[in-house]
Amino acid sequence: MSSASTKTAVDLDNPTPEQKAQAVADLRARLSEEINSYCSDLDKSASMIKTWYQWRMDSRIDDLPVCMPDNTFPAPYPIRGYLSIADANLTAGVQVKESQIKLNRFFGGGCWHKRDKDGHPVYIERIGRYKIKDIPKLCTMGELFEFHYLMQEFLSKTIFPECSQLAGHDISSQVVVFDLAGISIGMLSHIPALNMLREMLAKDQLCYPECMHRTYVVNAPAMFVTAWKYIKGWLDPRVISKIHILGKEFSNELLEQIPAENLPSFLGGSCRCSHMPGGCVPSATTNNYPDLPRKAYTNLRYQARMSYSDPRHSFAFEVPPLTPSGSANPSPAGTPQLGYANWFGLKKDSPKLTSNSSSSGGFDYASSSSSSSPRSRFVYLRFLADRGRGMVIEVVWRPYSSADSAMVREQDEVLIYPEMLLDPQRAPVVLELKVPNRSGMLVFNWRIANFDEGQAPFPTPEEAQIPILLEYSVDVEEDLLREFALSPIRRE
Ligand SMILES: [Zn+2]
Secondary structure (H helix, E strand, C coil): CCHHHHCCCCCCCCCCHHHHHHHHHHHHHHCCHHHHHHHCCHHHHHHHHHHHHHHHHHCCHHHCCCCCCCCCCCCCCCEECCCCCCCECCCCCCCCCHHHHHHHHHCCCEEEEEECCCCCEEEEECHHHCCCCHHHHHCCHHHHHHHHHHHHHHHHHHHHHHHHHHHCCCCCCEEEEEECCCCCHHHHCCHHHHHHHHHHHHHHHHHCCCCEEEEEEECCCCCHHHHHHHHHCCCCHHHHCCEEECCCCCHHHHHHHCCHHHCEHHHCCCECCCCCCCCCCCCCCCCCCCCCCCHHHHCCCEEEEEECCECEEEEEEEECCCCCCCCCCCCCCCCCCCCHHHCECECCCCHHHHHHHCCCCCCCCHHHCCCCCCCCEEEEEEEEECCCCCEEEEEEEEEECCCCCCCECHHHCEEEEEEEEECCCCCCEEEEEEECCCCEEEEEEEEECCCCCCCCCCCCHHHHHCCEEEEEEEEEHHHHHHHCCCCCCCCC
């Protein structure tokens, strides 16, 4: 990113006429032909820039808490596979507004998920899972805009620069995948929601022009044609030409643009992001991750002080043995009983999605819904740090030996969550860990990120002296869901 700055420094307040002319020529050379011809209409350009500037001032865009490598603001939306910001879900951290959490519960789930073949960021949104009618009823246009601007600023200030750096040339547009799986005719013709969409599109084309490289609308039902006729009318012809509407057969076209390992499995790729709750695209409306309330992150049970001179912390969690169905008493360790109904992962209680799962392209909750065979158990770790530039975590499973229920043999250790750099100083991190169906313990090993890990700036010697407070809780899924009155997670 700094390759162009090798020329003699220009005093921006007093440029020479030659420097001015050179800057304009340089800029023109970099802009595409279409923009050049558009910008040659000076009145139009001036008015556009004025409107854009006024909007930035009025909406206080430069005051937004935009997540960047050199600050500790949380990522505004789920993210996977970037270097400058660790993988994250949207959790109710202190720096996340209540309106953001509220909106996310109506959204169908979305994510910035890795890159396409040319290095553009890929943004996926499950439009078909939106609670579309609730949005105009329970949210204001102001809340929507604020959330949207925060995301757009994150895209242009953090994601584009990283993609540009990796690609070795300027990347300033993204590939968008809108998944319409699950959409109904009522959703497509809901006038208040369509009005909100229209306002949003109008603002976007004015405030964030040319940010879209290509959009794929997948799983589009036949009836989408009617809605598309309306929506098209609100879009610039240049934008329309970059939108590809695809039905159920979309995978091959997506795979031409996005490598299989960067495309989620439910869209035809091979990525599963099993290291993050919710996988590739966490979704509150499909309930594929635990959407915990704010108090779940403000009342953490354990604390540890870490420092650069003592950068490690470990915690062992004894996973309680399976209990017989309906019994409150745990069975003696080492003699696991077959009472699996207490454990989630059983798909018995998720009939809602089985009716339309066959038509949703990729989800299949039905196949395991009638099974009562033992399923995996899950344990949740929640943790946050009050400062720092990232933390590395790994989790090890130590089974008890069958001869002595409390005996742990180190050679039997299994690494169930390999080292991962996460950003618990931005927002609380939740990890979902699948544990074997036998007694044993989980060992969590944290380590402060080394100086060469991540892209956050190095701490100054003074900063490195200040201890980092790590707070965490570990719970079996069943207990966590009961504590916060949540329904069982539907795993894809
Ligand atoms: Zn993924």
